[in-house]
Amino acid sequence: MMSLFLQAGGGEGSPNMLMQLLPFLLIIVVFYFFMIRPQVKRQKELRKYRESLKKGDKVVTTGGIYGKVTEVKESHVVIEIAQDVNIKVDKAGIIMDMSDAAKK
Structure with missing residues (x-):
């Protein structure tokens, strides 16, 4: 060898x-x-x-929750997912807006 x-x-x-x-x-x-x-x-x-991101934008989170942005802070946003139901989500948890979701 x-x-x-x-x-x-x-x-x-x-x-x-x-x-x-x-x-x-x-x-x-x-x-x-x-x-x-x-x-x-x-x-x-x-x-x-x-x-x-700005107030009024429609978004989808990484968990699949659809909502509308009601407040934008430095590292997170507050999303309204139903009438008077708001959740605080880290900006890294936002994956797309509603128009992108409709294309797929």
Whole structure:
């Protein structure tokens, strides 16, 4: 077994090494453009949406509760889920607005 490695080792290791690494580099590039980049874009849009919440916006929480924003604070919002029923939800718990839910 060791003799095979010794026989395979030649003076031209540099181009051979590049050809071995090329598929891995291509896989990394494909992962970046098809998985990582779109996810980062969605996260940025969601963060922007959460920062722009205002009174009267219709939202959906991560728990699936639909409601209307009645008060916006620094780190949380108060949502009216029924008449005179308000809950306090962390901004990170807001996933989308009602118009996005209708599209799906």
